Amino acid sequence: MMLLPNHLSGRWTSGTGTGSVLRDPVLGTELVRVDATGLDLPAGFAFARTQGAAALRELTYRARGELLAAIAKVLQANRDAYYEIATANSGTVKGDSAVDIDGAIYTLGTYAKLASTLGDRKYLFDGDATSLAKDGTFQSRHFLVPTRGLALFINAFNFPSWGLWEKAAPALLSGVPVVVKPATSTAWLTQRMVKDVVDAGVLPAGALSVVCGSSAGLLDALEPFDVLSFTGSAETAATIRSHPAVAQRSVRTNIEADSLNSAILLPGEDATSPAFDLFVKEVAREMTVKAGQKCTAIRRAFVPESLYDATAAALNARLGKTTVGNPRNETVRMGSLVSRAQLQSVRDGIAALRQEAQLLHDGDTHGLVDADPGVACCVGPTLFGVRDGDAAHIVHEREVFGPVATLVPFRSVEHAVSLVRRGQGSLVSSLYGSDPAALADTAIELADSHGRVHVISPDVASSQTGHGNVMPQSMHGGPGRAGGGEELGGLRALNFYHRRAAIQAGSAVLAALAG
């Protein structure tokens, strides 16, 4: 079975151990192996910091933007291969693979366009100069300059493509080389994309590296000016934050962890309202897209008490139509989870929710299409309901990373907001209604505990971008339980890869830097 090589120190190197086997989660077959045994990580990181970073920093933002466009072109040319890998290794239907693959290409393209607004410069201004002297001869101006280190991405299994490129686009645009360590179970697509881009020769040597397999030693090799971006569990996040690289060497860290995202149907609607319909459609879609394996997926759906039964019925009807199974069968709407481990984790989560919630739609009633239930990592969409959201705990605290959500009734908007806050900080909450003032008030009320609030009203029914879709123009991240990170948000993403400094000087010196 093919052993995927790692790319480090500007060359392809296979691990010397037995490695880990990647499987088809639907068929159970073995696909490829990955292994990182024997890699000289400190040397590889040093190569990225010296060769890769120096070459990138020699370029202007505009030129780096052209690199991103070139990467997008390479990925576009190899798109069919990526869809095949996604089907085989992630078990996703075409539309779900698109979120990962085409989402990445779109994000790269967005940053390529943003780059041209930064012009032929090698550093950025952060505001105008401020006078520090009464006569104005001595001033302070803030600048943003690329950090002189590398960016290490420790990524999650659910977005092997988008997870790499949504981080790499702002990093490379900032002049910072990238080392990506994809989650092992779906590492193939990440490795293949890096391979295509490296082989196409569009990037300087050392600008893009990939290490597949164990993450042992990666953090040990980090130095003070490196940055670390992690997407994964809150448990691993805590380990990362306590590592000497972060705790002692001040390595800047961005973390995206667990999130109990929510959707709220505001009061004032009934079961015949367009907003009710939009709510039901979005909740069902978020539960089933990528089999619920999106960090942004709706986990908690809040409705006015009077609409609880009607919503349960509407969701039940919609979820019942979801065909589950082998993504190669064109009648299948929802594929599988990525691994047996994830299947077990979701089953455990469902068992836990059963302790405090009522089953409103039983995923086990979905027979699998073209898939062996004893082999395939498939689980049907599962809707729970709790009548008393205040008394419930698990629904607010446990992220079940599959097609699972819970319906919760509320008495008032204030009550809904207090229940949403029980999530202790989330990536996204979506609001549904038809009164702009009420939607605005609730949106700003939720802003402190969410990285994004997505507002769906009938007037934007056809133009809204989806609760769970991460648009590169908007910030992605969330406080508290969600990890406290900030990604994307257009050019805001560049902050993480730059260092801010105030230069205090006379006007002649500042004029020389403004040129």
Place this chain on the structure above:
Amino acid sequence: MMLLPNHLSGRWTSGTGTGSVLRDPVLGTELVRVDATGLDLPAGFAFARTQGAAALRELTYRARGELLAAIAKVLQANRDAYYEIATANSGTVKGDSAVDIDGAIYTLGTYAKLASTLGDRKYLFDGDATSLAKDGTFQSRHFLVPTRGLALFINAFNFPSWGLWEKAAPALLSGVPVVVKPATSTAWLTQRMVKDVVDAGVLPAGALSVVCGSSAGLLDALEPFDVLSFTGSAETAATIRSHPAVAQRSVRTNIEADSLNSAILLPGEDATSPAFDLFVKEVAREMTVKAGQKCTAIRRAFVPESLYDATAAALNARLGKTTVGNPRNETVRMGSLVSRAQLQSVRDGIAALRQEAQLLHDGDTHGLVDADPGVACCVGPTLFGVRDGDAAHIVHEREVFGPVATLVPFRSVEHAVSLVRRGQGSLVSSLYGSDPAALADTAIELADSHGRVHVISPDVASSQTGHGNVMPQSMHGGPGRAGGGEELGGLRALNFYHRRAAIQAGSAVLAALAG
């Protein structure tokens, strides 16, 4: 001996233990006691989060700015008492007490003025709206809203006044209540200022609390939406970063730790140049102000090889004139360190530097004025020199927190920059020269490893604000060894106390939020 009460839960509470004694570091006499035993920290923090935060968030930025102006007025009215406490507890001469006390009042005043530019709002805009749909009907806009928690400050002994208010000004302006834990050895001034402000009734209950003594339990009481700002040693910083509040609960943290700041005299000057003179004056001033107990003080002074001897001679002559001893004697220019522990730490540092550096000016040659060398925590200004900066280690790695600096020659600007970088990230570097282009090039080259670069040329000799003075208009902080924090920088400081969120919505909803 007076036991200073703590202020928590909106009331004054004395610790129930024996506490710690604060001393006069010059006379050795006992002054007051502090103690935090028996405080109900979780209840006190909850009071701040509910009562204090709610009252502050009810106000607009403009109204909160008026609170800052009112605080400044209270401090101004009690200024004489603060100078007396500083003399007694910090052992500082008047000019050095001013840096701490008047520096705080100036910073509060600056933020009071900045507040009026934010207007009658309760949240801030972060950029304009961006269209997410081709027809422009669905848009994304980023907002900054106050975090719904408290701000805990764990502060250093060297700035009991400024260290509190430079952090509290942006926190309170942001609508976030403050709990300050001053360093025990100089806690008196912090406690007294909080007492005066609380007693004056200018702040809502719960907006400002002070806990003096042990920091035990403070971090345990933090919740996910609280923020923590720490100034102190890199060792304590590592412990804080590994604490469950930070590692598991994602408490946002700002850290300012050790810093090996530098000054560089650029090539092209000689010993008769105005820039040479400015360099010598600034290095000597930075070594002696507050007896070198400033996190921004110059620790490493870099000069072209050809000027090494001339610089050593000029600094030697200038330092020789520094009278050291009891700050109550008006002929004394430099007072004492804050404690016997700090005296021992500085002596240990001097002993360590002696291993690799030559003593160019021996602090022990300074007799003490009106002070008993067996009692007073005084140490004379001490200048070291290393001929080979590349071979040296301690000079680049050990922050000796007293009137101690090391002179290092360099061969070229590139060489100087490489030596400066050995500090692994610092708060500030200052450049001296007369060629604006060369100064600009070096300043931007150093921007990635410093929070601030201060450029002194003859044309700004009388208007420049000083290498070590932290102006509220400029960012204060530094990457790597310096902790990675960002404070001040005008309105940039508000970011730490706000949460950023993207609101994606139709134009009617975003219009309602723009009002």
